Amino acid sequence: MSIPLSITKTIHDWLFSIMPESAASITEMVLIATAYLILFAVAGLYLVYLERKVAAWFQLRLGPNRVGPLGLFQTMADALKLVSKELTSTDRIDKLLYNLAPYFVIITSLTALAVFPFSKQFQAFDINIGMFFLIAVSSIGVIGILLGGWSSNNKYALIGAMRSGVQTISYELSVGLSILTMVLLTGSLQLSEIIEIQRTGGWLILQGHVPAIIAFMIFMIAGTAETNRAPFDLVEAESELGAGFHTEYSGMKFAYFFLAEFINMLIIASIAVVLFFGGWLSPFGITEGITWFPEVLWFFIKVLIIILLMMWFRWTFPRLRVDQLLTLEWKYLLPINLVNIVFMAIIIWLNWTI
Amino acid sequence: MTNKEIQNIVSTWSDKLEFSEEESEFLNVIVPQEEVHSICSQLKAHADLKFDYLFCVTGMDWGKELGVIYHLESTTFRHNIVVKVKTEDRENPSWDSVSDIWYTAEYHEMEVYDFFGIKFNNHPNLKRLFLPPEWQGFPLRKDYVDEENMIIK
Amino acid sequence: MESTVKSNLKTEEYFINMGPQHPATHGVLRLILTIDGEIIKNVEPDLGYIHRSIEKMCERDSYQQIVHLTDRMDYLSSHINNEAVCLVVEKALEIEVSDRVKVIRTIIAELTRLASHQLWWGVLGMDIGALTTYFYAFRDREMINDIFEETCGARLTMNYNLPGGLMFDIHPNFVKRTKEFIAHFKTKIPEYDKLLSGNVIFQKRTKGIGILSQEDAISFGATGPVARGSGVSSDIRKIHTYSAYDKVNFNEALSTEGDCFARYSVRIQEMWESLSIIEQLIDNIPEGDIQTPTKAVIKLPKGEYYQRVETARGELGVYVNSTGTKNPYRVKFRSPGLSNLSVINSLAKGSKIGDLVAIMSTIDIVVPDIDR
Numbered sequence: 071m072s073i074p075l076s077i078t079k080t081i082h083d084w085l086f087s088i089m090p091e092s093a094a095s096i097t098e099m100v101l102i103a104t105a106y107l108i109l110f111a112v113a114g115l116y117l118v119y120l121e122r123k124v125a126a127w128f129q130l131r132l133g134p135n136r137v138g139p140l141g142l143f144q145t146m147a148d149a150l151k152l153v154s155k156e157l158t159s160t161d162r163i164d165k166l167l168y169n170l171a172p173y174f175v176i177i178t179s180l181t182a183l184a185v186f187p188f189s190k191q192f193q194a195f196d197i198n199i200g201m202f203f204l205i206a207v208s209s210i211g212v213i214g215i216l217l218g219g220w221s222s223n224n225k226y227a228l229i230g231a232m233r234s235g236v237q238t239i240s241y242e243l244s245v246g247l248s249i250l251t252m253v254l255l256t257g258s259l260q261l262s263e264i265i266e267i268q269r270t271g272g273w274l275i276l277q278g279h280v281p282a283i284i285a286f287m288i289f290m291i292a293g294t295a296e297t298n299r300a301p302f303d304l305v306e307a308e309s310e311l312g313a314g315f316h317t318e319y320s321g322m323k324f325a326y327f328f329l330a331e332f333i334n335m336l337i338i339a340s341i342a343v344v345l346f347f348g349g350w351l352s353p354f355g356i357t358e359g360i361t362w363f364p365e366v367l368w369f370f371i372k373v374l375i376i377i378l379l380m381m382w383f384r385w386t387f388p389r390l391r392v393d394q395l396l397t398l399e400w401k402y403l404l405p406i407n408l409v410n411i412v413f414m415a416i417i418i419w420l421n422w423t424i
Numbered sequence: 425m426t427n428k429e430i431q432n433i434v435s436t437w438s439d440k441l442e443f444s445e446e447e448s449e450f451l452n453v454i455v456p457q458e459e460v461h462s463i464c465s466q467l468k469a470h471a472d473l474k475f476d477y478l479f480c481v482t483g484m485d486w487g488k489e490l491g492v493i494y495h496l497e498s499t500t501f502r503h504n505i506v507v508k509v510k511t512e513d514r515e516n517p518s519w520d521s522v523s524d525i526w527y528t529a530e531y532h533e534m535e536v537y538d539f540f541g542i543k544f545n546n547h548p549n550l551k552r553l554f555l556p557p558e559w560q561g562f563p564l565r566k567d568y569v570d571e572e573n574m575i576i577k
Numbered sequence: 578m579e580s581t582v583k584s585n586l587k588t589e590e591y592f593i594n595m596g597p598q599h600p601a602t603h604g605v606l607r608l609i610l611t612i613d614g615e616i617i618k619n620v621e622p623d624l625g626y627i628h629r630s631i632e633k634m635c636e637r638d639s640y641q642q643i644v645h646l647t648d649r650m651d652y653l654s655s656h657i658n659n660e661a662v663c664l665v666v667e668k669a670l671e672i673e674v675s676d677r678v679k680v681i682r683t684i685i686a687e688l689t690r691l692a693s694h695q696l697w698w699g700v701l702g703m704d705i706g707a708l709t710t711y712f713y714a715f716r717d718r719e720m721i722n723d724i725f726e727e728t729c730g731a732r733l734t735m736n737y738n739l740p741g742g743l744m745f746d747i748h749p750n751f752v753k754r755t756k757e758f759i760a761h762f763k764t765k766i767p768e769y770d771k772l773l774s775g776n777v778i779f780q781k782r783t784k785g786i787g788i789l790s791q792e793d794a795i796s797f798g799a800t801g802p803v804a805r806g807s808g809v810s811s812d813i814r815k816i817h818t819y820s821a822y823d824k825v826n827f828n829e830a831l832s833t834e835g836d837c838f839a840r841y842s843v844r845i846q847e848m849w850e851s852l853s854i855i856e857q858l859i860d861n862i863p864e865g866d867i868q869t870p871t872k873a874v875i876k877l878p879k880g881e882y883y884q885r886v887e888t889a890r891g892e893l894g895v896y897v898n899s900t901g902t903k904n905p906y907r908v909k910f911r912s913p914g915l916s917n918l919s920v921i922n923s924l925a926k927g928s929k930i931g932d933l934v935a936i937m938s939t940i941d942i943v944v945p946d947i948d949r
Contacts, residue, residue: 225591304931387706391931527797554628
């Protein structure tokens, strides 16, 4: 595990001095996990607040502005309300699966966050199959959705869960293939390696020019569909059939589903930033060499821009029908993706990358 | 076409029809129960009449008789006719449905059944439209009594 | 309901309720869908959740009181409903109202039609998934509501008409504010139209969906934009003219494709035509009396009277049968919504649930109009 900043070096040394080796490393892992949990749960809450503000700006109104200065504590208040809500459930649900489903979703989202490099020294888990780990872990989330819909013993939830399952499984293909296109360029699945290559050679989207731009566009479309956001949000389309697979959930369990959607959005944006836009690198190397602070800042600025793009989609476009959605994936995105991979391979072979 | 010409054509189809134009702006024809379906299909099919638009189906309780008033119009010639069907049978009034001639009649006849109790033979789905299925009685009849819901001045 | 569904049930089909509380059914309407996977096999509406027996109440009320009951039928074209009853009474008593009254009634009717179409546009976008259109539509609709509030006293259910004329004269600011509104809204319609109709996703959700042929439209008794989208020329303002519609030039918005997109473009075109009608009338409101005096207790002569008007949804007919007393013997309101709704089974059979929402939005029903 890479050693982050000097504060944590002190804590690391102190832990190892007062406890036996195995206990100390376990305590260290628990501490880091707790830190990540708190950080990203709060980040999820602020993403919800950002979504509400952006929606309000598009709709010519103000958005939350009462609770706290500029309404910043709005989602805290909402989270408090959700925590204190009664966990209702119907009589004939499948108890084990019903209670298990939200955990699948939230655990996979938070686990996937562990591999991201927020700065050169700031990465929790840097294994050599980083990209593969990410895709694998995010695929587990679909189980939570299907379980939630099935165990609710509710026709609408079941239809919603089936639709969502189909959508997620189909679009995972496109996500995986567009990631593969860029991995061809980098030659490595390890996330810190990928950023290192971009430091020396320029951002990958510039290095790979045409096929990289195509891969980016496909990744954005497929990524938005993966997270069940508009224009692919027929799963939660309120105007069609209730609230989809999470109709029967309330309180904290509903909060898990809800938060997981926003953290998934964060994950997709982070993958896009790492793969295409250079991760924590500054453009043209402006703040190269200064320690961790500008790097983390650059990372989050780039992620924020991509998230704003996804929110813009949501509040502008109408919704696709389910068969149009699947047609889009299987008849258009998948063939384009496959041809793009071949195209990228040819470009690399002929040394036409920049 | 003028009302006189329409009357000339229609009166040739049956001799039990009564025409009248008083107290109304349209030509009224009173048709006996057994001939409703045949007269109506001829009204729609005849090349000079072509009454293809049934725009109002009104159930009516004339005190002694129950009945239905069909207002018809032709979209090509823009002439109108009003077909009235009356019956004195208040227990079990019924005649043929015209919903196979004009599809709009399906819902309107359900409404007439709901409020007046007139049954239409060969209707695809005759049941109460607005009131709950267990409702007793037919509210728009003049002899309907309901002490708790009706406020009479 | 039990008999129709049970006889068709096979093991793959099951039936679902849409409503009565549902964001997409525009009121308390319950649709019983029999679906097979995603394909709809049968749609059966279950009506009556907001039935208030208006026709029975009309048999005990006086003619001035009936006018107030009609507001609550199709509440989005409430002025036009009021106008229908007033016109039928005036026709029966053979009263001639002054030109001023006719012109003002026409202007307010067209403003009502615009407000109704604005709400329809906002809700259509919301149903199809573009959630922002709702806010844009309501922002502009507020301007019309403010004009109504100043002149008539209420924003939605205006009750401004009386048999014989209007309740009181228009507010001095009426002309100025209406002109400002027209100037503002003329810049907005192209923007709104492009936002939805230029969008490829919207076009895929509405073009070729829910096609209604011309013969079916006439046979089902569909009127208003539902029929005009299929090429049936059915505008009562042109065919059986009333109020001041004979003094203005306007075109009837027709389209021949009969799909959801055709109904959408017919309504957008109608908004342009309404603006043009108001523009032609607003500058020259003639002087005259606001009320032609009638007796305090109105008694219509014995007979049957029928008046048709064009509301935002289609043709509203008022049938009054009077025996000469101070209450009518029978009043029947021919609602446009019931006939428009009857096309839903033939349009939605064989299509998907997402299409049903698009079809319901473009048919644009208001449930109190159906249930009365």
